Amino acid sequence: MKLAKTYEPNAYEPNIYAMWETSGQFAPQGEGEPYSIVMPPPNANGNLHTGHALTVQLEDILARFHRMKGRDVVYIPGADHAGFETWVVYEKELSRQGKNRFDFSREQLYSQVWNFVEQQRGNMELQLRALGVSASWEHLVFTLDEKVIKTVYGTFKKLWDEGLIYRGERIVNYSTKYQTSYADIEVDHKTEKGTLWKIAYPTLDHIGEIIIATTRPETLLGDTAIAVHPDDERYKHLIGTRVLLPIVEREIPIIADEYVDPTFGTGAVKITPAHDPNDFEVGQRHDLERIQVIDFDGTMINVPSQFLGLDVPTARKRVLAALQAGELLRGEETIEHSVGYDYKSGEPIQPLIKDQWFLNVRPLAERAKVAIEEGEITFSPASKKRALVQYYDNLKDWNLSRQIPWGIPIPMFQNVNDPDDWVFDERVDEKEIVVNGTTYRREEDTFDTWFSSGQWPFITTDYLDGGDLARFYPTSVLETGVDILYAWIARMVMLGLYATDTVPFRHVYLHGLILDEHGQKMSKSKGNVINPMEIVAEYGSDALRMGIIASRSAGQNQAFSTSKIVAGRNFCNKLWNIARYIQSRTGDDYQPQGVLRPITTADHWIIRQLNEAADAIEDHLTHYRFAEAAETVYHTV
CATH class of the missing domain: 3.40.50.620 (HUPs)
Structure with missing residues (x-):
């Protein structure tokens, strides 16, 4: 040619x-x-x-x-x-x-x-x-x-049989636009300026008030406690007493919990277990009621009629106006804080309580951490080894559920008469199945894509x-x-x-x-x-x-x-x-004749240069230095 x-x-x-x-x-x-x-x-x-x-x-x-x-x-x-x-x-x-x-x-x-x-x-x-x-x-x-789904189901069943899969009501990162939850890693956290409002809650067992600081005043409608640090001298005398929740006028307790940072805001924080992951854990420790005031469509529920059905930004303005009218606002300041966003829609994530399937990652993370630390896997750049180990140290349980129809269905069925009775079954194309005379209804969620990709x-x-x-x-x-x-x-x-x-x-x-x-x-x-x-x-x-x-x-x-x-x-x-x-x-018909041998000094020089380049390229590619290998080819030619 x-x-x-x-x-x-x-x-x-x-x-x-x-x-x-x-x-x-x-x-x-x-x-x-x-x-x-x-x-x-x-x-x-x-x-x-x-x-x-x-x-x-x-x-x-x-x-x-x-x-x-x-x-x-x-x-x-x-x-x-x-x-x-x-x-x-x-x-x-x-x-x-x-x-x-x-x-x-x-x-x-x-x-x-x-x-x-x-x-x-x-x-x-x-x-x-x-x-x-x-x-x-x-x-x-x-x-x-088919082989992907078969393997994913096999892994899930093994995890289920070994007690590492559980159904739990937890705070999830929820997209009210797309009506689905996200794993923590999928949330786009942005550091931005926001407002910290100081709000007075009248005390009932003492004359006076306690002032809390919050960036989300609209969730006040779902508060079930005020928390202070047990060693904070400013509030020790109030621990165990009651306050009146503004607007709603519901009595809630003042509790002591080490989660509270005495140096943030006023050192007293509102606890809304249904809308904050940290508050959820505080609520579990103190057996607090969970009142959901933001629905899965992003509108207000379980609130006084003047706020019912409002979207979150509008509800925030109305709550602040009501607090102002009641002379309960005690100032505000601009702060920098991290806000989670839906990485697809760009809208704020709502922390909401939902029943989901979770994987207890701790045993898996500990084993992975050991393998990384012992060098079973090497990294380029090498610094990512330490980064991954630190990630495993702080990893929380993995929310596997997604509320979308496109994906691998979660192969679980719920007893129609006992909501706590679940069975694993791969007949996900059937809405209901009968097992030992008991009717079970199909789970409608699908797996997080990363569970199969993993x-x-x-x-x-x-x-x-x-x-x-x-x-x-x-x-x-x-x-x-x-x-x-x-x-x-x-x-x-x-x-x-x-x-x-x-x-x-x-x-x-x-x-x-x-x-x-x-x-x-x-x-x-x-x-x-x-x-x-x-x-x-x-x-x-x-x-x-x-x-x-x-x-x-x-x-x-x-x-x-x-x-x-x-x-x-x-x-x-x-x-x-x-x-x-x-x-x-x-010419077009050239055929090499035997082994070519160098004759002139130039021949020897060219061969030496090519051999040195070949050795250098092999070393570069063996050690993943792609740009250097390309540079060697370029300069040799």
């Missing part, structure tokens, strides 16, 4: 990729020491972004490098049903049609979303091919494949069933973004150790975020998102690969640089011209 004068990557890259794929070059060969990488599954319903591009380019470099070294390599691709994210997209589609989720049964919604995702899924896979990733496509796993390494390799890829578990390396260290990697380590008795991977490489060219985080709302397919169309996938890894190190956020992509394309053009020159000197 005579090479064209002009380098046009899109005229050649698709055909070369098709030749590689159809010839079986990406599949494991069955010879050599196993080496495996599991692709973090991109959302099946969306297009790839630059973060995906960086992830798969780094993974593909490792896969190709170890194939060249004679390892038996499998690079397992995936597609994520992306439970909540996909549901948000589809709910907007329903809204455009003038419909909502309540117009359909769970089965109907699941079928509709499945068809919606299936229509989009092929786009993502074609885009991965356009990026040149040498994935073993015959082993692709979708997160709702089992990804041993699911994709069929390790528990001893499948064809079982020899590739534990996987060799897990490469992903530093932003999901806690959401994904921490959970994979815990669940991998629990289900397989070994760590799920030997090394974790974390790349930083790709920022825009001005150093800002990319987002659709800012209009600064870069489509990698447009880059490939203009410069080619090899140029994108060279440019996107340039000057980048583990865990470091870095701006996207078009100039580096251009430099990558120029380098590819130089290689093309070198190949054209060689072809012009040797």
Whole structure:
């Protein structure tokens, strides 16, 4: 084949990729020491972004490098049903049609979303091919494949049988817009300025008042106590006495609890067990009533008529006005505090009480912590080892429930006559089942997507069933973004150790975020998102690969640089011209004759330079120094 004068990557890259794929070059060969990488599954319903591009380019470099070294390599691709994210997209589609989720049964919604995702899924896979990733496509796993659900149910049953799963009424992070709860890690906490109001509660057993400080005066309507620190001399004489709750005029006690920080505000805090996780725990210790005053749709309930049905911001204004009218406001100040937001809608999260399925993570976290501390998994950057250990130290029980129809159903059924009697059963397509003569009704919630994703390494390799890829578990390396260290990697380590008795991977490489060219985080709302397919169309996938890894190190956020992509394309053009020159000197029919031996001093110099470069590149890639390896190639040529 005579090479064209002009380098046009899109005229050649698709055909070369098709030749590689159809010839079986990406599949494991069955010879050599196993080496495996599991692709973090991109959302099946969306297009790839630059973060995906960086992830798969780094993974593909490792896969190709170890194939060249004679390892038996499998690079397992995936597609994520992306439970909540996909549901948000589809709910907007329903809204455009003038419909909502309540117009359909769970089965109907699941079928509709499945068809919606299936229509989009092929786009993502074609885009991965356009990026040149040498994935073993015959082993692709979708997160709702039958084998995924089977494994997830097996893990859940094991946890249930061993008493690590429980049904509990707890404060959850609730999105009143999307009508679902979130795990702690999914809440977007922002430090912002807010107002701290000081409010007087008249004392009943002494003449006077006690002043509390709060940032959420609307929840005052659900207060069931005032708490002070037991050693706070200012309030010791009031402990055990009563106050009159403003507006509602209900008697509530003053209690002593070490949770209270005497230095914050006035040192006296209102306790609303139904709307604050710390207050909930205080309420449990002191057997306080839980009065819910904010409903799951974000409106006020169980409150005096003038507040009933109001949204939270309006209720706050009305409560403050009522307090002002009653001469019970004692001042306000501006403070900085952390506020939790729904990461999808951008609206404040409401802490609400709800019955959910929880996983007692403490035994799993302790085991994972030991494995990390003993070096069973190494990290790039190394500092993330300590960060993960600290995360495990503070990890709370995991809320597994999500109130959306798109996902893996939780396989639990409740006795229709005994709400505390639950049984595990996989017949989730039936609304009611009969077990030993007793009727049980299906749980309608689905699993948090991270619960199934947390089992990804041993699911994709069929390790528990001893499948064809079982020899590739534990996987060799897990490469992903530093932003999901806690959401994904921490959970994979815990669940991998629990289900397989070994760590799920030997090394974790974390790349930083790709920022825009001005150093800002990319987002659709800012209009600064870069489509990698447009880059490939203009410069080619090899140029994108060279440019996107340039000057980048583990865990470091870095701006996207078009100039580096251009430099990558120029380098590819130089290689093309070198190949054209060689072809012009040797002709189309050239066949090497025997072993070529160096003759001149220049020959020896070239061979020495190439050998030194090869050794340097191997050392760089062995230690995950991708940018340095690319630089060595560039400067050697």
